[in-house]
Amino acid sequence: MLLTCSTRPAGERWSAHPDFRWPAAVAVFRLPVAASQSFAPQAAALLQADELRRAHRYHRPADYHRFLLGRAAQRLVLGAYLGLPPAGLHFELGADKKPRLREAPLHYNVSHAGDWVLLAMAGAEVGVDVERLDSQFAFEELLDYSFSPPEKAFIERSPVPHHAFYQLWTRKEAFVKATGRGIDAEFSQVPALVGEHRLADFGPVPGWAVSSFEVAAGYAAAVAHPAPLAGALHFYDLGGAVLGELYAAARR
Template sequence: MNELGSNVDKKQDDSSIVCKEYERVEWQDWRSCLYTDDIAVFRFYCAEDTIHQPDWSALLHTDEIERGGRYHRRDDRLRSLYTRSLLRILVGRYTNQDPLAIHLTKGLRNKPELPNNLGWHVNAAHSGNWILLAIGRDRVGIDVEEIKPDFAFTDVIPISFIAQEREYIEADGKSTVRFYELWTRKEAFVKAIGSGIDETFSQVPALTGFHKLETTKLEVAGEWVIDSFNVTEKYSAAIAYNCSPKNIQFYTIAHGIFTPPDKR
């Protein structure tokens, strides 16, 4: 067997995904965070009727503000600006840097990335009024979806799920909740590896349990965990990470995080 074949076999032997429900999610106040957790998830409620907004110029570069301003809908503009600002603030606290000094780069599929020497990985997602950010010492991916009973998800089931997953979604009259459970798991994983929603999406395992990766199409190695959790009763979410199971910390961010320390 040639060297390439050996490498492929090794990748298959070493690759696995465990999908599960995170047992206990306790949302802590963001002010209790020490910014040293191996993995942390932050949630932020972005109200559409927000009147008093932060000084974006003190938090973002000009191109980031302009990018957010290109959205036609006001709620989309706010989500973009808040997400990017929160990302800079949190990374600044994890790395002891001024938020504006942080160098954010674009990885695969425009996934925000940090320089390797900082030792942290980031990912963000938003849906409806909620923004989620994940920070970890290894690669992470996060997704959140507002559970919409009237969403025609049956249109995407044939191309996004394998037969066993389709059976699970359609069983017991809980199709909507189960669809979002599996979808967020898949999307969190592809965001973690930077592959995006493409022709390999349906091959990402999402049913609860242990899965040996036998396909090379995903181009991924190592042991992965995908944890499901709820942001609120109407928002389903998942986080994927490339490391052994760890105790994830969950925090709720309030608008006070945008207030300069000397004015709190």
């Protein structure tokens, strides 16, 4: 199996006009948490009781709003694609422990960090990860366990080692989220350096692609998907106007 890792050009274009037709490619949405807090009452009205209980377990307001708004955005976007009421969608765990949508084979994945929530949608398996760059994080403790010797050398020789660490980490995590393998002892065996890599077996997909992309200053992110979809990545903003339309449609 072939895994191709790459970095998209800086200055990613995030469209304010999402296309909610069934995705023939991969669609990535970004939600700014702080700027979306005015939608919190509408978000809470969309969630099921168990989701609200999970939201209220977060004691810090930032964590509460990140979960609440991100979970509601997940329902809104999936509902828009399927033409179904977002509040009535059902989520369950598949055999690989990945969350799945009961109503249709529309694949999705969610990640959040700091002020951003990312959602990736595709007609095939997909994984996404975002991390806030933390220069104080002791990433050196993870190098021997989670990275190959060439990856460790790449990070240590980088002009900004913690940037390089997060770039490779998000690629690895997006890939294992897409494949459902999880973060375990195999994490160091997941290649993350730019280029093509041969893997023995990571499921039925013959080839994968992982792309790093720019979310905002101070963040690293990556999306993983089957290789044939590599040329069809679309990036969308879930700004106030789009959210307003989605919440209004959900009330009809």
